[in-house]
Amino acid sequence: xxLFQLKCFVNVVDQRSFxxxxxxxxxxxxxxxKQISKLEDELNVRLFNRSRRVVTLTPAGRExxxxxxxxxxxxxxxxxxxxxxxxxxxxxxxxxxxxxRVGLTTPISTFLKQYPDGGVTIDIERGTSLGxxxxxxxxxxxxxxxxxxISPFSKASNIDAYQLDHYRLYTLVVDNYHAIxxxxxxxxxLDVVTWQDLAEEKLVILDKSYGLNAIIRESFRQCGLRPxxxxxxxxxxxxxxxxxxxxxxxxxxxRIAATQYDxxxxxxxxxxxxxxxxxxxxxxxxxxxxxxGFVRHIVDYYRDNTPGPCGEP
Numbered sequence: 001x002x003l004f005q006l007k008c009f010v011n012v013v014d015q016r017s018f019x020x021x022x023x024x025x026x027x028x029x030x031x032x033x034k035q036i037s038k039l040e041d042e043l044n045v046r047l048f049n050r051s052r053r054v055v056t057l058t059p060a061g062r063e064x065x066x067x068x069x070x071x072x073x074x075x076x077x078x079x080x081x082x083x084x085x086x087x088x089x090x091x092x093x094x095x096x097x098x099x100x101r102v103g104l105t106t107p108i109s110t111f112l113k114q115y116p117d118g119g120v121t122i123d124i125e126r127g128t129s130l131g132x133x134x135x136x137x138x139x140x141x142x143x144x145x146x147x148x149x150i151s152p153f154s155k156a157s158n159i160d161a162y163q164l165d166h167y168r169l170y171t172l173v174v175d176n177y178h179a180i181x182x183x184x185x186x187x188x189x190l191d192v193v194t195w196q197d198l199a200e201e202k203l204v205i206l207d208k209s210y211g212l213n214a215i216i217r218e219s220f221r222q223c224g225l226r227p228x229x230x231x232x233x234x235x236x237x238x239x240x241x242x243x244x245x246x247x248x249x250x251x252x253x254x255r256i257a258a259t260q261y262d263x264x265x266x267x268x269x270x271x272x273x274x275x276x277x278x279x280x281x282x283x284x285x286x287x288x289x290x291x292x293g294f295v296r297h298i299v300d301y302y303r304d305n306t307p308g309p310c311g312e313p
Contacts, residue, residue, distance in 0.1 A: 005039040006068045094125045094132030094144035107301040143280035152270035153222035158211025170278040172302040176271035180257045182246035192267045195223045202230040202248035
């Protein structure tokens with residue numbers, strides 16, 4: 001037997017379905033069934049009752065289950081123990097979208113240049129701040145770059161729902177969101193706009209999959225105002241295209257907006273804060289040499305270079 005067969009077995013037990021278990025292990029149902037059959041042939045027992053709509057364990061399967069789980073847990077513990085002594089290996093990192101536009105690729109590439117033999121690899125899982133935070137909390141990521149968004153009135157933030165006692169948060173860049181307008185808009189050229197000004201305009205903003213959406217709505221409520229939200233979506237390019245065409249105005253990162261669109265960024269009074277933050281489990285940073293070295297490199301890079309705004313739009 002091998003570890004993948006054990007993983008297939010445990011997932012079938014947990015999901016009570018070959019189809020759902022196949023999805024969990026990134027395999028086809030037929031391939032997973034073959035792995036289970038090979039395991040049963042090696043053990044010379046049937047592990048599952050397949051005749052019912054919901055897959056259940058046979059008596060032999062129930063006897064085998066705790067042993068399979070212990071073998072997998074022992075393997076994970078062994079790999080975690082060994083990994084903390086190694087300067088080589090793999091990092092799985094979550095990040096907000098638009099890495100190339102906001103400068104996150106530079107510190108990551110300079111870290112990898114320290115390992116020209118290819119002994120270190122990094123995978124980036126991109127998404128919204130809330131999306132990568134969910135994966136980090138679920139243990140699917142080693143660490144995550146997020147946009148920490150803070151209301152100018154209540155000081156509520158997009159990550160308040162997470163229990164972060166076991167995580168370390170490194171603030172890399174402190175920034176504010178701006179009102180993004182067409183250069184043909186009546187606001188163009190202004191030094192600042194207020195929330196009252198924004199309430200009088202059509203808004204095109206990121207949808208509710210982004211934490212920014214809730215903070216924008218909450219900020220208007222705190223002012224006793226009702227925003228005129230004319231369009232919402234999860235595509236920054238679509239929003240900026242509509243702003244450039246003077247359909248409405250948006251609230252986004254100044255650096256993201258200025259990359260390839262003919263628009264203008266105007267400060268908002270008071271502003272929504274958007275800090276670029278590296279979130280890492282304390283245990284990962286302390287016990288895994290590679291992860292700890294990466295964190296130190298990133299923190300030192302931003303301390304020494306103080307780059308511009310970074311992170312989620």
